[in-house]
Amino acid sequence: MPELPDVEGFRRVLESCAKGRVIQRVDVRDTGVLREVSTRRLRDALEGRRFTQPERHGKWLLARTGGPTLMLHFGMTGQLVCGRPGDEVEAHDRVLFTLARDRQLRFRDQRKLQGLWLADDESEVARLLGRQGPDAMAVDRAEFQAVLSVRRGSVKAALIDQSVLAGLGNLLADEILWRAGLRPTSRSSDLTDADCRRLYTHMRRTLRSAVTAGCVPPRDSWLTGHRDDPVPTCPRCGNSLRRSRVAGRGTVWCPRCQ
Structure with a gap:
């Protein structure tokens, strides 16, 4: 099960693969990982935007765009991997984010116990994180x-x-x-x-x-x-x-x- 170190690793994947790059296309291959958001709303909100500096709180990953924030929770089997649009799609690749400069970010998850949320603003981010205690890496x-x-x-x-x-x-x-x-x-x-x-x-x-x-x-x-x-x-x-x-x-x- 991904814990804080794994999610920090996924944050680094997001940063190296996607930071500053335009989201050209969002391909939802399995709506079973979408939480409180439809495929159309996810595409409309993210396509054409750029990923900015990602953040992590506990086991949550916050993919910032300067507008809506894509929030990812990896449950027991989730991963975030960086590849290319031409790479073979694996069975558990649920959502693909095709980026400028021939990059593709993939949310991969076998059991689909958690997934992806979309927060329109900081109040929505705060709502989704509202039941979380202080981050174990940041707490004094x-x-x-x-x-x-x-x-x-x-x-x-x-x-x-x-x-x-x-x-x-x-x-x-x-x-x-x-x-x-x-x-x-x-x-x-x-x-x-x-x-x-x-x-x-x-x-x-x-x-x-x-x-x-x-x-x-x-x-x-x-x-x-x-x-x-x-x-x-x-x-x-x-x-x-x-x-x-x-x-x-x-x-x-x-x-x-x-």
Whole structure:
């Protein structure tokens, strides 16, 4: 599932492929990914405009045009790829944006759980992002501690709740908690100041590394690199990792380190 690092990678794809280029044609191959917008309205709003500097908030990508904003959410299987109009169209290429200078941006998604929205103005952008918490890459430590302190449930549930903190998913939450030495079932409201400082520090470090990689990398030195092993062991202490469900999500953690 795309998390903040993946979406930041898609933002860079959009920037390198499309920034400053005219949208010559919008080809909707599957209306099942359009949300609150018709094919005709999408074409009328975007064709002839230029993509400007894209932005990201949590798992949302904002494709600015100087007018309407195309807003993309990638759900579990979405991608944004850059190609050429003559490239073979793949089965899951849902919307194609043909650009000047022989470029084509493609929204590709197998399961179609989210998709594309069109915001006519900033009030519409704000409405669509209205239930999102602060971005996990941009939040400062004071705000981070404040949003966690009012949560009554587990710290993992808080980290993956997009209304609390935008951008973290299951893999990142497990990785950050393991690095911080905190059990995923710990109550957010019970975290000490030292716990919050440590959690914030490791969140920032983990995100920086993951953004550089463009994903949550399954490295041998990361918990993520071992969570799917037949007999997973902690890369820090060598103890057996435990699998459980927290906040309805499959969770991997080390009972010795956490």
